[in-house]
Amino acid sequence: MTDTAFRPFETLLDRATALSRLREATHGADDGELFFERRRAEGLMFDDGRVKTASYDASEGFGLRAVRGEVTGYAHSSEVTEAALKRAVETARLAVGAGGGTLAAGPTPTNRRLYTDADPIAGASFPVKLDTLREIDAFARGLDPRVVQVTASIAASLQEVVILRPDGQDLQDIRPMTRVNVSIIVEQEGRRESGSAGGGGRVGLDGLLDPADWQAKTQEALRVALVNLRAEPAPAGTMDVVLGPGWPGILLHEAIGHGLEGDFNRKGSSAFAGLMGQRIASPGVTVLDDGTLPDRRGSITIDDEGTPSARNVLIEDGILVGYMQDRQNARLMGVAPTGNGRRESYAHAPMPRMTNTYMLGGDATPGDLVAELKDGIYAVGFGGGQVDITNGKFVFSCTEAYRVKDGKIGAPVKGATLIGDGATALQQIRGLGNDMTLDPGMGNCGKQGQWVPVGVGQPTVLIGGLTVGGSAA
Secondary structure: OOOOOOOHHHHOOOHHHHHHHHHHHHOOOOEEEEEEEEEEEEEEEEEOOEEEEEEEEEEEEEEEEEEEOOEEEEEEEOOOOHHHHHHHHHHHHHHOOOOOOOOOOOOOOOOOOOOOOOOOHHHOOHHHHHHHHHHHHHHHHHHOOOEEEEEEEEEEEEEEEEEEOOOOOEEEEEEEEEEEEEEEEEEEOOEEEEEEEEEEEOOOOHHHHOHHHHHHHHHHHHHHHHHHHOOEEOOOEEEEEEEOOOOOHHHHHHHHHHHHEHHHHHOOOOOOOOOOOOEOOOOOOOEEEEOOOOOOOOOOOEOOOOOEOOEEEEEEOOEEOOOEOOHHHHHHHOOOOOOOEEOOOOOOOOEEOOOEEEEOOOOEOHHHHHHOOOEEEEEEEEEEEEEEOOOOEEEEEEEEEEEEEOOEEEEEEEOOEEEEEHHHHHHOEEEEEOOOEEOOOOEEEEEOOEEEEEEEEEOOEEEEEEEEEOOOO
16 A cells, blocks of 8 residues: 555656657547556455455556547556557557547646545554444344344545646546445344445545444444335336435436436437437426535546536426537537546546436425325335436336325335336426435446446435336235
């Protein structure tokens, strides 16, 4: 582990040489950059009374990109040397060909700070982290005799990014990330059920290792497990659904958010392609992607091209008003980049990606929305889901859901899946709660094999006519 700041031009590569090579790679191109990254990550998992995993990873490298029109040349190396850079130039230039492009102006720098630059791994010693995990385990088992298994984890990482542009501009960002997770399995009369809770963000470990924080997470994981212990098989059929606030926004992220990423719309593969300025959602529905929220998991001071993150309105009062853009896609669509050019690491080229995607609240009380359900489902927690970007069709599994009849919340249901498509679901929103909440900080988003941290959020939402999959007769 090192406490020294990541300064590749002082320790690894001569800056003048790097700039010269970058200019060689991007001569006649529309855009390009050198992206340097150093990343460190530590993870501890305590499972069933013992340490299951303890890991520490460190990596560094660079990615060189040259863009001409729709073509991207990309080369990367874990060796930050002049020889590796020279080889990368030869590869990246293949995209430029005969050239003829005009190099786009670089992003406007920002001095905004959205999160700390302190290394969260060094925020607590290894024994302290281990003792905390033991305490979580003991606390969970002491809460209820039905607890038979506890899994707790602590993760911390630090990503340091330096971007060099052909005009000589330097941009950098230091991105911490922390998370604590608790999963509990309970057993009663031979039946086992589970519940989990967790979260974090771009913050130090101090708050997450505070007993008040992890005890609340542990109690929540137990609550969900006990709810599922008395759950009945979910019904099947088309019915109205109320989605809870916060993490259920993952459905919004998947079913709608991906469809509003610029590349899918430029290529015409999104269900929302060609609908700019048209009504795509019920009145009152406003959806944003906002990378500027302090300390949030999906927030970035600058994106992985150097563009400052922004508060981008995607849907305003039901009207489609914007897409999320990286620099290449924005240029091809004749619009400004929105600060959504993201990549998993130096080994990947950037693409339009979400940051924190959420729906603004309305004026209804959550209780009133539930009371409107004659025969439906109140879905509070979500697990995994799948989405087809081309048509917006989604399938999501519920981790906590309740049957509602005549406005009264009844028994919890198990095995409920929500099936629908984003475009239709947006039009069928009939009520928005006044309780907009962001998720606790646990989202990861996959696209074309790249994973990045994201945030989601929404108020309580009443949606009509979703298909519910269940096993009840």
